[in-house]
Amino acid sequence: MGIDLKEKEIQELKDCLPVDANGKIDLNVLVNEVKNITGEKIPTEDLKNVLKDMGIKITDKEHKKLLKTLPVSADKKVFEKALLEGVKSFKGGRVSVRDLKNVLRNTGFRLEEKEIQDLQSHLPVIEDEKIDLDTLMEAASAFTGEKVEANDLKNVLRNMGIETTEKEQLMLLKTLPISRDGKVYKKRLLNSVKPLKGKKVSVKNLNTLAKNMGIQLEKEDFQDLLNHLPIDENKMVDLNVVMDDAKAFTGEKVNVNNLSNVMRKMGLVLTDEEKQQLLKTLPIHADGKVYKNRLLKGVKALSGPRVKLRKVKSVMENMGIKLKDEELEELMSQLSTDDDRTVGLNDLMDTVSCIKGEVIDIQDFDKFLANEGIELTEEDMKELMSHLTVNGPKR
Incomplete structure (x- = not known):
């Protein structure tokens, strides 16, 4: 039939197909069920x-x-x-x-x-x-993902290693979108807990927390996350820091067996020394792949990467920064390039910051308002968001 199905889809197909006494399936039924899936x-x-x-x-x-x-x-x-x-x-x-x-x-x-x-x-x-x-x-x-009982938030969060006060629980119940069956999505719950002041989580609960965020950390990823987290003497780390850093292990993966080719396609120019340095720091899986977000985080940590001038816009988009036409025009006019038509990544990021000003992650917007002592109703928030400019998928 020329149809490639994923393992999950094949299992879904097997589960719904009627099999006769001889272990066979009617072809017309099979075709119809495949159509339902694809x-x-x-x-x-x-x-x-x-x-x-x-x-x-x-x-x-x-x-x-x-x-x-x-x-x-x-x-x-x-x-x-x-x-x-x-x-x-x-x-x-x-x-x-x-x-x-x-x-x-x-x-x-x-x-x-x-x-x-x-x-x-x-x-x-x-x-x-x-x-x-x-x-x-x-x-x-x-x-998406699992839903939990709204009247059991304290225990739900405690099972993730997060302690909350009675006042915080009441605030969550008041502001969370609780469905008709009295439940709320775990991921949505965590988004509301993240901006709460002083929330910490034990290192031993990191994997559990990541899973509840919908992130499956492989052994290499988990160790890499641990290595870069600011862990205190009590083996605790700030919740918002963990949640931000864990996002590096989401999205698309790229094969770094040929790192030069990957960098070229992304418009990034690294020296051989920088490539070797980068490879030493990346949590590379057995199949030679690493999360693209984690790769970019590693590139930004280097001191000398350069960006091809014609790829500036796409590099910025890969980093979650969208530029309007007039902003891109202003950016290009301010950049100083070398003979190879490249610009230093650090210089590029500094110039972008000057043009766009300070940017706040959308997921951290509630935290920003809380830190400023600002409390908004759902209607106020909706009104405010309608007047904001978004730079990328998260900012």
Whole structure:
């Protein structure tokens, strides 16, 4: 049939197929069940319109970029499910606020009205009442995974190694989007606990915490995380620091067996010495891969990496910083380059900071407000976010 299924999909197929006494399956039933799992096949030239009908608008340039990430068949078609999975991690596209519910439903999120309102109140809306697709997907990921009983928050958090006061529990109950069955998503709960002052977690609970964040740390990743955390004499570490650092072990992985090729594709220029230094510090898995986020973190820690001038915009996007056309123009006019048409990464980051000013991670916005002594209702937060400029999927 020319259909490649993932292990999870194959198991899903096996679980729902009726097998006769001879251990055989009706072919028509098989074909129908496969369609249920993969969805219909969509011609590549129709993808832009299909996404538009779902509430997602992409440019012609983004359409070409998206196609490069999708498994396209010989007859120039893409399975609907593959398209939706690709869209979830795609850095491009915009969603109108009025299409928010439609987009969430089409991308597989099943949120109640209260949860949608909570999500929307934390979304930065850009011009024309639109939201960047990757920003929406990042925020919506908090409404995935396991749900817990809202009336048992103290024990739920204690099992993760996080202690809370009665006052903090009441605040959480008041502000969390609790569903009709009295439950709340664990990830969404942790997002609200993160900005609380003075929260620490024991080193022995780090793996448990990461799993509850939806992050599966392999042995190499866990050791690397431990090596870079500021652990106190009581073997405790600040909760917000752990949650930020653990994000380095999410997203796409890249093969660093040919590090020069990886750096070239990303537009980064490193000396042989810097490459060797970088490889020594990376938690490389048995298959030769490392998380792209962790790789970039390692590159930023080096003193001399350079960026190809023509790749400045994409390097910034890889680091979660989106530049408007006028900002990119101003940036390019201020950069001093060498004969190879490259610019120092540190100089680039400093210039970007001057142009954009201080940037705050969206996930840390509640913490920023709390530190400033500012308390906002859900309506106030929604109103504020509508006036903010978002630079990337998280800032």
